[in-house]
Amino acid sequence: MRNIFYLFIGVLFFSACSNDDYEKILPKNPALAVQIPENFPAVNAAYYTNTPTEFGVALGEKLFNDKRFSTDNSISCASCHIQSHAFADDKPRAIGVANREGIRNTPPIQNLAFMKFYNWDGSKLQLEKQAIVPIITHEEMDSSLSQVIAKISKDEDYTALFIKAFGDEEITSDRIYKSIAQYEYTLISANSKYDKVVRDKTETFTETEQQGYEVFQQKCASCHATALFTDQSFRNIGFPLNTNTNETGRARVTGNLEDYMSFRVPSLRNIAYTAPYGSFGQFNTLKEVLDYFDEGVLEADNLDPIFKENNNSIPLTEQEKEQLIAFMHTLSDAKFVSGK
Known part of the structure; x- marks a missing residue:
């Protein structure tokens, strides 16, 4: 009986040691030292509740x-967000x-x-809530998180x-969103x-x-402001209208007609890599965009005052257009798009 008692105690002891050892060998997941440019605006508040970590970012990139993630296993986020195009692509509209x-x-x-808003219409205020949009949208991945989790749950690498990244192997929607956001936070x-x-x-x-x-400071900087080259506002700048009747711009989010065909002002950083331009790729080149501004944009009740007060245009000489394009090319970050 005494031997059985000691055997029982021994099992408990070794079990306890095994659990302790298991906890000790769990890998640490340190925060990444993300370089925040000192002249950039403050980061989104959500960043501080989901700061990038070594394994969170590795998981998010995977x-x-x-x-x-797509219903037929044909496309990923990276299929449309291509690094060599500053994580955009070269198509007028996204192909799913x-x-x-x-x-x-x-x-x-x-x-x-x-950023304060995500998507062209600002439908999401937190990056962690944005990833669901392409996953469930019919024209994009046409899938669901339950399908995605079922597909990857038996993957040993995951x-x-x-x-x-999280201390255990449970795969949840929240963890997927957080990991993808952590990876995207590092794309500075x-x-x-x-x-x-x-x-x-x-x-x-x-x-x-x-x-x-100098031309940019005079004629563009009020909208393409800060070191991000966007003031993150929503404006109707009179671009040719999308023929898709589902498109109403920011009004899809707010339900307010004053926001009809207003879109988030795009950043001009890496703009040389992101053609075609416009909310649905209306323009093939930067020269076409500047010509359109110069010749006159579409009239609209909510047309941005910058255009309304200048006869629906931003007058530019051919020389100014050439100079502006030369300046915009200085916003190209070759290291960012090459990953080297």
């Missing part, structure tokens, strides 16, 4: 590139499963940690990463020639670039 065409141009994914572009000239003082503009910068 999820971002996984085609099993079965070659279904969306109603809008794929937005670039850069500097999202500093099991290991969820343990490292702040290493363009413009940054090296204005912030770092390590390069200088050419004469044409400097003249373009």
Whole structure:
């Protein structure tokens, strides 16, 4: 009887040691040292409740590139958000499963940690809540989180990463959203020639670039403001209308006719990589955009005052257009788009 008692105590002891050892060998998941440019606006408040970690970001990047997120396993987030295009693509409208065409141009994914709104119409206020949109949208992935979780739940690589990122292997919608957001928070572009000239003082503009910068300050900077080159406002700037009757711009979110065909002002960073331009790819080149502004935009009751007060246009000479394009090319961050 005494031997059985000691055997029982021994089992408990070794079990306890095993549990302790297991807890000790769980990998640490340190926060990443994300470089926040000092001249950038403050980060979105949600960032502080979901700060990027080593394994959270690794998991998010894997999820971002996984085609099993789509109903037919044909596309991933990265299929439309291509790094060489500043995480946009080269199509007028996004193309989803079965070659279904969306109603809008794929937005670039850069500097999202500093944004107040997500999607062209600002339908999401937190990055962690944005990923569900392409997953369930018929024209994009046409899937569901339950389908995605079922597909990846038996993947040993995911099991290991969820343990490292969250402490156990449970795969939940919330953890998927958080991981993808953590990865996207790290996609910071702040290493363009413009940054090296204005912030770092390590390069200088050419004469044409400097003249373009001066034209930009006079005619563009009120909307394309801050180091993000967007004031994050929603404006109707009189672009050609989308023929898709489901498109109403910001009004889809607010239900307010005053927001009809208003869209979030896009950042001009890496704009040389993100053609075509406009909410549904109306323009193939930057020159076409500037020509349109110069020649006159569509009239609308809620047309932005900048245009209304200037006969529905932003007058530009051919030389100014050339100079502006030269300046906008200084916003290209080659390291960001190459990943090197």
